[in-house]
Amino acid sequence: MTSKTILNDTHRALGAKMVDFGGWDMPIHYGSQIEEHHQVRRDAGMFDVSHMTVVDLRGGQVRPFLRRLVANSVDKLLKPGKALYTCMLNAQGGVIDDLIVYYLAEDWFRLVVNAATRDKDLAWIVAQAEPFGIGVAERPELSMIAVQGPTARERVLGLLGDADAARTGKLVKFSAAELPGTAFGDLFVARTGYTGEDGFEIVVPEAHAVALWNALLEAGVKPAGLGARDTLRLEAGMNLYGQDMDESVTPYEAALGWTVALDEGRAFNGRDALERQQRDGVPRQMIGLVMDEKGVLRHGQKVLTAQGEGEILSGTFSPTIGKAIAFARVPAGDVSGGVRVDIRGREVPVRVARFPFVRDGAAL
Amino acid sequence: MSEIPGDLKFLKSHEWARVEGDGKVTIGISDHAQGLLGDLVYVELPAVGDSIEAGNACAVVESVKAASDVYAPVSGTVTAVNAALADKPETINEDAYGEGWLFVVEASEPDQLNDMLGPDDYAELLEDDGH
Numbered sequence: 001m002t003s004k005t006i007l008n009d010t011h012r013a014l015g016a017k018m019v020d021f022g023g024w025d026m027p028i029h030y031g032s033q034i035e036e037h038h039q040v041r042r043d044a045g046m047f048d049v050s051h052m053t054v055v056d057l058r059g060g061q062v063r064p065f066l067r068r069l070v071a072n073s074v075d076k077l078l079k080p081g082k083a084l085y086t087c088m089l090n091a092q093g094g095v096i097d098d099l100i101v102y103y104l105a106e107d108w109f110r111l112v113v114n115a116a117t118r119d120k121d122l123a124w125i126v127a128q129a130e131p132f133g134i135g136v137a138e139r140p141e142l143s144m145i146a147v148q149g150p151t152a153r154e155r156v157l158g159l160l161g162d163a164d165a166a167r168t169g170k171l172v173k174f175s176a177a178e179l180p181g182t183a184f185g186d187l188f189v190a191r192t193g194y195t196g197e198d199g200f201e202i203v204v205p206e207a208h209a210v211a212l213w214n215a216l217l218e219a220g221v222k223p224a225g226l227g228a229r230d231t232l233r234l235e236a237g238m239n240l241y242g243q244d245m246d247e248s249v250t251p252y253e254a255a256l257g258w259t260v261a262l263d264e265g266r267a268f269n270g271r272d273a274l275e276r277q278q279r280d281g282v283p284r285q286m287i288g289l290v291m292d293e294k295g296v297l298r299h300g301q302k303v304l305t306a307q308g309e310g311e312i313l314s315g316t317f318s319p320t321i322g323k324a325i326a327f328a329r330v331p332a333g334d335v336s337g338g339v340r341v342d343i344r345g346r347e348v349p350v351r352v353a354r355f356p357f358v359r360d361g362a363a364l
Numbered sequence: 365m366s367e368i369p370g371d372l373k374f375l376k377s378h379e380w381a382r383v384e385g386d387g388k389v390t391i392g393i394s395d396h397a398q399g400l401l402g403d404l405v406y407v408e409l410p411a412v413g414d415s416i417e418a419g420n421a422c423a424v425v426e427s428v429k430a431a432s433d434v435y436a437p438v439s440g441t442v443t444a445v446n447a448a449l450a451d452k453p454e455t456i457n458e459d460a461y462g463e464g465w466l467f468v469v470e471a472s473e474p475d476q477l478n479d480m481l482g483p484d485d486y487a488e489l490l491e492d493d494g495h
Binding site for chain 2: 017029033227294296317344
């Protein structure tokens with residue numbers, strides 16, 4: 001059974017081409033994926049991300065629970081509203097999912113996890129939470145709209161009352177505010193995103209989601225599909241769960257070492273395995289690739305290095321750079337001289353590049 | 365979806381062929397095919413002088429989403445390729461039956477064209493695909 005967000009009819013009325021995405025009927029584009037991509041880089045676009053899973057954790061022991069659940073340290077979250085990107089790991093250090101943790105109050109943290117991993121995530125979280133006696137509540141009645149791009153913030157602020165706009169305008173990156181009783185109901189606005197652009201992710205009650213979407217449209221924010229979301233996030237050097245990492249991969253093998261905090265005395269799931277890997281050496285690495293030749297790097301293509309074979313994880317055509325870009329997982333070792341990629345039987349030399357590939361709307 | 369021109373013939377795999385006044389055959393992909401692929405970003409064409417064989421892959425069109433082989437509807441020798449597509453592959457999205465043509469073949473076995481679908485049969489095929 002395919003799930004639909006409350007905006008499904010709205011997408012169709014806007015001419016969206018719909019596809020199945022992890023069991024959800026979602027817009028891949030509204031005409032041109034590349035135009036939507038540029039719209040977000042140059043102005044402002046919005047994405048229906050209501051398929052993502054919002055989970056509220058409540059109780060006195062939430063922080064101790066999160067210290068165990070995730071590999072980054074929630075003790076970095078000092079001010080209510082602050083957010084943290086992290087992975088939750090299994091005992092082997094494999095990534096169960098990546099997620100954002102929002103600290104709202106000492107007895108209330110909010111998680112936003114991926115849609116495709118919803119069932120296993122909830123089962124894992126509930127099982128792990130049991131000894132801590134906390135409440136785990138999914139919030140399926142909440143929708144989510146990501147508004148992204150250099151003009152996204154001002155366009156959103158224009159829809160809010162003066163006091164709310166002032167508060168929201170002051171949000172620093174990677175933090176959120178609750179805005180109760182707006183014209184669109186009780187909102188939760190976070191200065192986060194998955195495009196490399198500034199903007200907000202807005203959690204809105206389902207009953208108000210269509211009105212908010214239409215108001216944004218009226219304010220000049222154009223709809224963008226999951227296709228553009230994918231090319232934008234890859235340009236921004238952001239991982240996609242299931243493609244760039246999964247339970248067979250540790251954060252160190254997925255270029256997510258920066259999200260791991262080996263802080264003193266904190267026993268989190270997977271820590272032993274990570275420390276072992278640090279000690280013995282990480283066998284694989286995730287690298288960024290840019291292809292100067294024509295063609296497109298794609299998931300599953302074989303990558304040849306001096307140390308052995310690897311494969312393309314996420315690969316696409318970068319509309320901003322005008323070349324193919326990709327993540328690849330390859331054996332550890334020096335690849336600064338470049339690698340070769342097998343594209344339909346042809347071995348094409350490909351440059352190893354730092355990522356993000358694009359920052360502030362421009363190629364790096 | 366744009367109107368399917370009446371002078372085209374089609375393969376089930378969504379290539380089109382048009383017999384020009386000089387007997388040569390222009391090949392492209394259908395408007396339906398470009399719609400399925402989405403924004404095209406790269407086209408790999410045969411070279412002028414190449415021999416191609418009906419039913420074999422002889423070009424590649426790549427969109428952001430996928431790479432797709434283009435099959436030759438007729439055998440023959442390539443006499444021209446649409447070099448403008450190298451810089452503007454999106455021309456195929458904009459005008460699949462006109463400026464977005466791929467290459468031209470001097471057909472060695474013109475009868476092969478008779479095996480292709482007419483515009484009405486192709487339109488019916490698309491409907492049967494169940495939209």
